[in-house]
Amino acid sequence: MADLAVVILTHNESIHLARAIRHIKDVANEIFVVDSFSTDDTVEIAKAHGATVLQNRFVNYAKQFQWALQNAPITSNWIMRLDADEIIEPDLANEIASKLPSLPSDVTGINLRRKLVFMNRTINYGGRGILVLLRIWRRGLAEIEDRWMDEHMIVREGRTVTFVGGFSDHNLNNLTFFTDKHNKYATREAVDALNQRLHFMPTPESMSVEKSSLQAAAKRYVKEQVYNKIPFQISTLAYFLYRYFARVGFLDGREGLIYHVLQGFWYRFLVGAKITELQVATSHLTRPEDIKAELQRITGLDLETAPPSNPGIVISG
Incomplete structure (x- = not known):
């Protein structure tokens, strides 16, 4: 396992959560699910898959994620932001496990290349094929923008690198x-x-x-x-x-x-x-x-x- 904590925000994500955790659990040594009082069995699924669950009232994504960074008992040196409907594919999981321990100290953030799957089809064109997003960072050296929409993680210092393994956004809802x-x-x-x-x-x-x-x-x-x-x-x-x-x-x-x-x-x-x-x-x-x-x-x-x-x-x- 990598020295990595994964933080997942949820609200009624029973359709996705088990899949998300299953694809990352062999890489991350900590998984935190921050739930905004789901009414389905999201919390039970998180517990059954070994995640630590915290609950907090949701205002917007940025505030909820920043709350998670400040309140989750994270001990890992690296943190990953993962949405419940996203999938870390096996080649990216292997890349994280093999490369994360050997990165030089001036690397403080890691970009991932996310593809979009819509109605079970990968969207390759229209400028939506691959989105490069900062999703992994050294603990204490990044924060989320305080925006109502289109919030991104930003690192305070150092430089970022990009991993090339498979990473997909595949929502199963209608x-x-x-x-x-x-x-x-x-x-x-x-x-x-x-x-x-x-x-x-x-x-x-x-x-x-x-x-x-x-x-x-x-x-x-x-x-x-x-x-x-x-x-x-x-x-x-x-x-x-x-x-x-x-x-x-x-x-x-x-x-x-x-x-x-x-x-x-x-x-x-x-x-x-x-x-x-x-x-x-x-x-x-x-x-x-x-x-x-x-x-x-x-x-x-x-x-x-x-x-x-x-x-x-x-x-x-």
């Missing part, structure tokens, strides 16, 4: 789940984008290339500095056409068409529409605290910037 999840994502992203304009909450620095992967930093720059400044009625259609034709997304077949339309057009259009809706709803307000209060009322999101109050930690293993 399209109703997909559209419901992305509807909620759209609200969070609209709040995040509006905050960059109105500054009713602290605005995190955009990550630098040195702190995260080059690909993630480039995508963030284009989105914030170019895409978000174009009227969404134009940008969403242009983005879909770019993905589907210029980046040959049509080569992903029927499943790819469904994915690129839903994620590359419908979702982006929905985000833009929600930004417009929230702008109109708060246009009569000037004080940041009033804007935040109104957005909190409309969206139902807890927009307080302080860490969530802890209703009680449950630790088991």
